[in-house]
Amino acid sequence: MRFPADSCSTASSCSVQDSFWEWRFEGGEGRISDSPLTANTSVERVSSKRFVELLTDRCVHRFLLRLFLRDAKLNSIYLVAPYIGSLEGQRFSLRDLREKVERERILLYVVTRMPEEPYQVEAMTILKDSPWIEVRYNNSVHAKVYIVTAERDADCFALFGSGNWTAKALQANIELAMLVYNEGPGREILRELHYWASVRLRTLPESVLVQRIRSKRS
Secondary structure, three states: HHHHHOOOOEOOEEEEEEEEEEEEEOEEEEEOOOOOOOOOOHHHHOEEEEHHHHHHHHOHHHHHHHHHOOOOOOOEEEEEOOOOOOOOOOOOOOHHHHHHHHOOOOOOEEEEEEOOOOOHHHHHHHHOOOEEEEEOOOOOOEEEEEEEEEEOOOHOOOEEEEEEOHHHHHOOOOOEEEEEOOOOOHHHHHHHHHHHHHHHHOOOOOOOEEEEOOOOOO
């Protein structure tokens, strides 16, 4: 992809074009054209549909806002991160997540590293013995991926990037992430992310099952 020198006048508004796609970033939102661009293509004639947002501020918090504040019937949540904390004192905590999945009968799948630090042990204690939560330990996990599946396609989304599920990631760290919606090309990205988290990662020999789901959705 080529990056024209004069395409970005400010940090919050820019446009990048090559022979196939046009990207626009406006206030952190990425939009990609539905059709190829050529030198003769009028920008006004290009239809755009948002399917991804580039997040540079409080990335995991944005995921949590969408998870907790939207009125959607969720099927499952995948939480993959090497470091998971309780998020106590934050607007939404890990305890809030447990209460949500048990109240709404949502399947929660967690893959993280074996806890060593006290905050990690505290987080796993919060999840312990919930019939709606599966926990696996894999000490090679470095990816940070959070996925939500729902009854309505429009309510499915995912976040992947640099942010762990920790207070530092929410408050202090400089993080970068992509929030993916189930629209346009985002559908295939979500499908691939879901397959990776639900099948490939969970079935690795290194992903040791320490707590299985005991409940079934009706």
